[in-house]
Amino acid sequence: MTKLIVNGIERTLDVEEDMPLLWALRDELKIHGPKYGCGIAFCGACTVHIDGEAVRSCQMPVGDVDGEITTIEGLGSPEAPHAVQAAWIEHQVAQCGYCQAGQIMQAASFLRQNSDPDDAAIDDAMSANLCRCGTYPRIRAAVKTAAKKLGGS
Amino acid sequence: MGKARTIARRTFLVGSVAVTGGVAFSVWRVNTPFANPLLGDLKDGEAAITPFIKIDGSGVTLITPRADKGQGAYSIQTYLLAEELDVDPLKVKTSVGKPAKAYTNFALGEEIMPGRGHILGKLMPMQMTGGSSTVPDMYVRLRRAGAAARETLKEAAAKLHNLSADKLKTENGHVILPSGEKIAYGALAETAAKINPVKNVKLRDPSEWKFLGRDIQRTDIVAKSTGTQDYGIDMEMEGLVYATVRANPGIGGGVKSFDASDATKMRGVHKIMPVAHGVAVIADNSWRAFKAAEAINIEWEPGPYPPTSAQMWKILEKNLVPGSKAIKNRKDGNVDAALKSGDVIEAQYRVPYLAHAPLEPMNATVLITDERVDIWTGTQIPDFVQKHAVKMTGHKAKDVFVHVLPMGGSFGRRLEDTYVLQTLEIANSMRGTPVKMTWTREEDFSHDYVRPMALSRGRGTVKDGKVEAFDLDIVCQSIAKSQFVRLMGSAPPIPDTSITQGGDDQPYSIPNYRVTGYKAPEMAPVSSWRSVGASHNGFHHECFLDELIDAAGADPLKERIRLLQNDPLSVKVLEEVGRMSGWTGHKLGNGRGRGVAFTLSFGVRTAEIIEVVNTEAGIIIEKVWGAAEVGKVLDPINFEAQFSGGIVFALGHAMNCELTYEDYYPKQTNYYAYEGLKLYQTPDIQVKGLENGDQIKGMGEPGVPPAAPALANAIFAATGHRIRQLPLYKAIDFV
Numbered sequence: 001m002t003k004l005i006v007n008g009i010e011r012t013l014d015v016e017e018d019m020p021l022l023w024a025l026r027d028e029l030k031i032h033g034p035k036y037g038c039g040i041a042f043c044g045a046c047t048v049h050i051d052g053e054a055v056r057s058c059q060m061p062v063g064d065v066d067g068e069i070t071t072i073e074g075l076g077s078p079e080a081p082h083a084v085q086a087a088w089i090e091h092q093v094a095q096c097g098y099c100q101a102g103q104i105m106q107a108a109s110f111l112r113q114n115s116d117p118d119d120a121a122i123d124d125a126m127s128a129n130l131c132r133c134g135t136y137p138r139i140r141a142a143v144k145t146a147a148k149k150l151g152g153s
Numbered sequence: 154m155g156k157a158r159t160i161a162r163r164t165f166l167v168g169s170v171a172v173t174g175g176v177a178f179s180v181w182r183v184n185t186p187f188a189n190p191l192l193g194d195l196k197d198g199e200a201a202i203t204p205f206i207k208i209d210g211s212g213v214t215l216i217t218p219r220a221d222k223g224q225g226a227y228s229i230q231t232y233l234l235a236e237e238l239d240v241d242p243l244k245v246k247t248s249v250g251k252p253a254k255a256y257t258n259f260a261l262g263e264e265i266m267p268g269r270g271h272i273l274g275k276l277m278p279m280q281m282t283g284g285s286s287t288v289p290d291m292y293v294r295l296r297r298a299g300a301a302a303r304e305t306l307k308e309a310a311a312k313l314h315n316l317s318a319d320k321l322k323t324e325n326g327h328v329i330l331p332s333g334e335k336i337a338y339g340a341l342a343e344t345a346a347k348i349n350p351v352k353n354v355k356l357r358d359p360s361e362w363k364f365l366g367r368d369i370q371r372t373d374i375v376a377k378s379t380g381t382q383d384y385g386i387d388m389e390m391e392g393l394v395y396a397t398v399r400a401n402p403g404i405g406g407g408v409k410s411f412d413a414s415d416a417t418k419m420r421g422v423h424k425i426m427p428v429a430h431g432v433a434v435i436a437d438n439s440w441r442a443f444k445a446a447e448a449i450n451i452e453w454e455p456g457p458y459p460p461t462s463a464q465m466w467k468i469l470e471k472n473l474v475p476g477s478k479a480i481k482n483r484k485d486g487n488v489d490a491a492l493k494s495g496d497v498i499e500a501q502y503r504v505p506y507l508a509h510a511p512l513e514p515m516n517a518t519v520l521i522t523d524e525r526v527d528i529w530t531g532t533q534i535p536d537f538v539q540k541h542a543v544k545m546t547g548h549k550a551k552d553v554f555v556h557v558l559p560m561g562g563s564f565g566r567r568l569e570d571t572y573v574l575q576t577l578e579i580a581n582s583m584r585g586t587p588v589k590m591t592w593t594r595e596e597d598f599s600h601d602y603v604r605p606m607a608l609s610r611g612r613g614t615v616k617d618g619k620v621e622a623f624d625l626d627i628v629c630q631s632i633a634k635s636q637f638v639r640l641m642g643s644a645p646p647i648p649d650t651s652i653t654q655g656g657d658d659q660p661y662s663i664p665n666y667r668v669t670g671y672k673a674p675e676m677a678p679v680s681s682w683r684s685v686g687a688s689h690n691g692f693h694h695e696c697f698l699d700e701l702i703d704a705a706g707a708d709p710l711k712e713r714i715r716l717l718q719n720d721p722l723s724v725k726v727l728e729e730v731g732r733m734s735g736w737t738g739h740k741l742g743n744g745r746g747r748g749v750a751f752t753l754s755f756g757v758r759t760a761e762i763i764e765v766v767n768t769e770a771g772i773i774i775e776k777v778w779g780a781a782e783v784g785k786v787l788d789p790i791n792f793e794a795q796f797s798g799g800i801v802f803a804l805g806h807a808m809n810c811e812l813t814y815e816d817y818y819p820k821q822t823n824y825y826a827y828e829g830l831k832l833y834q835t836p837d838i839q840v841k842g843l844e845n846g847d848q849i850k851g852m853g854e855p856g857v858p859p860a861a862p863a864l865a866n867a868i869f870a871a872t873g874h875r876i877r878q879l880p881l882y883k884a885i886d887f888v
Contacts, residue, residue, distance in 0.1 A: 027439050028438065032387040037594065039823075040823055094377035097382055123832055135798060137797055137838055140835075
């Protein structure tokens with residue numbers, strides 16, 4: 001039996017140690033915010049936080065998880081969005097939206113480490129998350145807005 | 154009998170949505186061409202006012218026949234409806250229409266068969282989303298539906314309160330009586346259902362609009378920013394099993410043999426079974442299904458087309474010969490004479506096969522019982538899905554329900570339904586058990602019906618600093634042949650305009666102007682990719698035109714404007730993009746250059762200017778300016794998103810992406826080998842919509858075609874190096 005703390009709740013699962021966290025979350029715990037895009041940690045759609053740090057859950061074996069997991073569902077809610085989510089709403093970033101949970105989790109983790117990023121730092125931090133619709137210009141703008149909000153709080 | 158009478162009474166209220174072109178869509182009660190699909194499902198107290206709106210105690214539901222692949226189709230339809238119905242758009246629920254003829258896409262028919270779209274629509278009703286057609290198709294229909302509903306609800310309130318309807322107002326989901334009393338629409342639904350619908354409604358003048366043309370919030374933006382938007386891949390239900398399929402990557406080839414002895418023993422595996430062209434694994438978790446599928450040893454039969462890219466290029470080269478296979482001509486002036494009288498400039502261009510690769514891989518969830526078939530999936534073609542299900546399971550069409558779910562991208566990918574057919578096959582073998590089938594990313598890449606590769610040859614002359622003759626031959630497979638045979642069993646008996654789309658239909662007035670398409674034999678199966686034929690013909694046409702303009706010593710922007718002098722809307726688009734960029738010329742010195750391209754596609758005249766700088770580390774794309782004539786910008790924020798997103802999509806593929814075939818399938822089977830654009834490479838993009846024309850147009854696709862040629866032309870202006878083959882990275886480095 002594996003114990004995971006997901007979005008503040010302890011969950012017990014009977015899965016293989018090498019099952020990627022993504023599939024434990026999606027198919028076992030029915031937490032669907034993290035998305036399957038590539039399965040090889042290249043696209044970033046599956047990004048979650050482990051103790052606040054962005055991790056590609058499709059390449060993170062359940063047995064190696066050492067910390068509390070936060071998914072997009074645990075970051076904020078439609079009623080009380082996290083500052084990054086609020087910035088994503090303000091800039092209307094999403095088109096199909098499938099990559100955006102991963103983008104938002106990546107940005108939230110990045111802004112925790114760097115609350116006053118310049119353009120180059122944003123480009124570096126966000127370039128390993130793929131968006132097929134081409135929302136990058138708005139992702140850039142939303143990260144800047146979120147940084148201001150978080151820095152000011 | 155009893156049931157029929159009840160339905161007839163309850164649904165007396167039906168909107169009449171007269172539509173241009175003389176086809177009545179929803180006047181179904183008396184002289185209906187198509188039955189209203191909602192009637193059978195209505196509960197007591199609900200009224201279906203048109204095929205598009207349902208009103209009950211819980212509020213207003215927009216039954217939208219157009220799928221949302223991410224382009225914002227649900228949102229704009231909600232606003233079109235709300236503008237006349239006087240409801241809060243963010244409170245309108247959205248539900249997808251089930252396949253029905255009343256939802257036929259007449260605008261798409263118009264795109265396939267110009268001037269006769271309504272005929273094609275009636276002959277071959279396609280509830281289909283594509284061709285940037287949602288806005289043109291729905292612009293009038295949904296506002297009329299909203300207005301008809303509003304006026305009928307007023308009649309209902311007038312009847313209940315013995316008032317004249319013209320004394321009543323509507324606001325925010327309520328009819329307002331002269332006394333100030335407010336009655337919720339839902340409370341009027343039952344009365345409204347018993348009276349005749351109001352016809353001859355007058356649409357509001359745009360000056361009265363509250364939403365359209367203003368900055369509005371996409372109705373799905375909160376859900377998509379908080380992880381609460383469910384896509385097809387997120388379907389869950391009691392008893393669901395998780396499946397995947399490995400099919401022959403030589404698409405259409407069969408299975409010689411397979412050995413699943415190891416896979417069968419793996420944890421969580423319920424069942425392994427053959428399906429068409431492949432093998433399916435059914436398990437209790439998608440990852441376990443993926444792992445087991447990988448452990449099956451499969452020997453494939455050869456695919457039904459040449460196995461390598463090298464062979465395919467040879468076939469294209471062989472077919473680029475003037476002759477009887479020419480399928481379409483643009484012929485102005487006397488090209489042959491002009492070519493004989495001047496120094497001929499000649500160049501060849503090549504574009505590769507491309508994958509759609511939306512980020513949500515193909516998936517479907519199917520539950521089949523002896524009574525009915527339920528299909529939950531992201532699809533642009535529910536009509537075809539239903540027909541194919543009927544054929545496979547033997548159920549009647551009325552018992553097959555296609556629930557169209559939001560899609561994690563498409564770009565044309567979900568105009569095909571192989572993944573649904575596979576899921577149907579699995580679910581039919583285990584009736585009563587719901588099955589969710591998901592492709593791995595690798596399966597998705599290797600089983601895409603791809604954007605065709607294409608080869609072109611331009612020949613032309615210049616005279617007195619002007620372009621004198623332009624002759625372009627394009628050879629390409631037929632998308633219509635490949636795609637319609639898969640979907641319908643045969644291709645419609647009309648020429649495949651996609652071979653020359655974006656090439657032979659441009660509004661240039663070149664004195665001697667000829668564009669000829671040659672249909673290549675079928676090779677890898679192909680389909681529609683965002684902007685279809687224009688996605689490659691824009692590149693061929695605008696790169697070659699740029700070479701001629703350069704040879705003439707002319708300015709690439711000014712010469713294009715001169716050549717478009719007979720099409721004032723195009724001139725305005727180019728003038729505007731020139732203004733936006735502060736155009737002073739294309740060769741700016743110090744390794745800096747600008748490229749221009751113009752393409753008319755899907756009725757939208759679109760021009761783009763790209764500025765690049767050549768550095769020691771490679772080319773940096775710094776700025777992009779775009780202008781497009783769309784008649785009216787209904788949703789400025791989403792217009793900007795679609796236009797700039799189309800540019801990013803096009804640049805990424807032009808720079809970095811190709812599919813190269815070996816052993817019948819592409820070597821590129823995941824994103825590391827097919828990167829597209831990344832955020833750090835994304836330039837500053839400024840776009841503008843022009844409203845000089847009288848036709849409303851959609852912007853999902855037209856931003857794509859000019860981007861690749863504008864980039865190649867900019868690289869030439871910066872470096873003097875003409876790159877005539879995509880992807881560009883093979884010839885030049887990008888930062």
